Amino acid sequence: MCRLLGVVTRAPLPLDTALDGLAGPFTELSPEHRDGWGIAAGQGNGSSPLVIKGIEPAAEADSWGRALTGTVTDAALLHLRLASPGLPDVPGNTHPFTAGTAAFAHNGYFTPYDALDELIAPELPAGAAGSTDSERYFLRVLTLLRETGPVDALARAAADVRERAAAYASLNCLLLTEDALYAYADEDPESEVSRRRGPDFFRLRHRVDEDRVVVASSGIPQPRRPLDGAAVPRGPGDPPGRPARHDHTGGSAQRSGTLDYAGTCQPSLTYGGGEHRCPQTWRSTRSPTPYAARSWACWPSARSAPWGSWRSGSPASAVPESPAICVSCAPPVW
Template sequence: MCRLLGAVTLPSVPLSEALREEFAPFTDQSEVHSDGWGIAWYDGPDARTPQLRRELAVARECGVYETAAREAVGPLVMVHLRKSSPTLPPDPASIHPFQAGDLMFCHNGYFARPDALRAAVLARGGRTPQGMTDSELFLSLITVHHRTHPLAEAVQRAAAEIGALTREHADRPPAALNCLITSPDELVAYCEYDPAQRLPHHTDDNFVLRYRADADRVLVISSGLPQDDYSVLGQGEALVVDRETLVVRVVPPLEAGAAPTPLAELADEAAGDLLAA
């Protein structure tokens, strides 16, 4: 269980300034979510060069975190506070966000990752995971689908593929696939979770993602701080925020069957190879 925060701002200002009232209470959650933190943003003349700071430390007690919050200037910024799974002890390779080219990704949730599932994901040829987290497997599939689909749909299709794989290899759906991902042009948030797999220490809204659009910023934040004036992102929906305009749109869930299973895709590829031969 982790905490997520994404911000798109106009004008581009440091994260600690952009969040104003939200930054301190969000950071305070690291008392519980204490297994590392990460901040990602874009730098350079056109704010398109990925920058990433990650530490295996408690954010509220870490001077590097405070420095990174001042260095992280918009328009696109992402923060992750990690609480590791009991089966994955804290280690530097497991700290979010993760980078794939100019994409930055962080995840709040978990899903079964037996060896057969991991092998099936790696066989798809996406980004190679650097550690053993389920989160990097999710990102790997997103990079596969992003070759042919817009980023929001790539996330939805990757989530559908993970759902098919977990049902095939673990007999249950993913527990949660909530995530944030940015390109230099946009922020995408995705919400999907299974309430039946909520753990005893989870709250009722543990995996709810909420967003708020102001005149000068759009925020997407997981639960844990006051959010009475936020909208809730629905199950299977993807939120897209444009960095240039702050225009927000919600992409509805994929229609049933819209995302082929890995086996179906492989069969289609094999058929194409035969036709080309």
């Protein structure tokens, strides 16, 4: 399995500065997640993201350190790879995968790796760089992006995996577009990996402060601290029929949370001493494990939307019958 880290900042910064002390702890995960690393950094102006990869452990790669200090951006995703058994450590299998202005990284696996091939636009597999299930996941997302937006594309691609794959552990992923960073969380808690590694292994956590948003896989030792975030204005309207999004406006805030799998919406957003509690929980009519939740969040860069136009919610209406929860009210993490 792998580790994910994403960041969006108010203004372009060197990547190690943007990560606000998390670059070192993330790098320290690479002795275990040692089968390659990759970074995609948004460039804006319709340009493809800058992509830097290596097949050695990040902690042993001079190019990793140079990329952290020398890459200036306002939106990026980082990936440490722990390869699935039988998949070689070659550049084509190393995340992130890119196409046009989009970059994608996945943490988890599904089998068989070609479960989605019948749903991928016919011309896309020929351009695949490697042989991973993760890249096929991305190709399905790219196919769906031709007809819908990123949130629905991620939700529908994940639903396709659940329907067609014989098994999956996690579909957690980060999608970087020209305009925003998207996180999608989806775990099978009954998978062999989840049972062996424990309930925290696939959890995605996010932290918001005045100048940045960071989203990360578990494993980074980061103490909880007060975060003096700006108010969160209501973002652009959701597609018709989507369940109500829980936006919060006004006052300074401590904001952190988990793209959670618990099956209930736990509060973590505190404004002026008051707590917002989210009453909505969606449960699966498909899955035998009703606490296996799916959730998403979107953090636009300051280039494309007013800073603070965060959005999060569930894909329940985009994928009827899929289990999901509201994620903007989630347990505090750090």
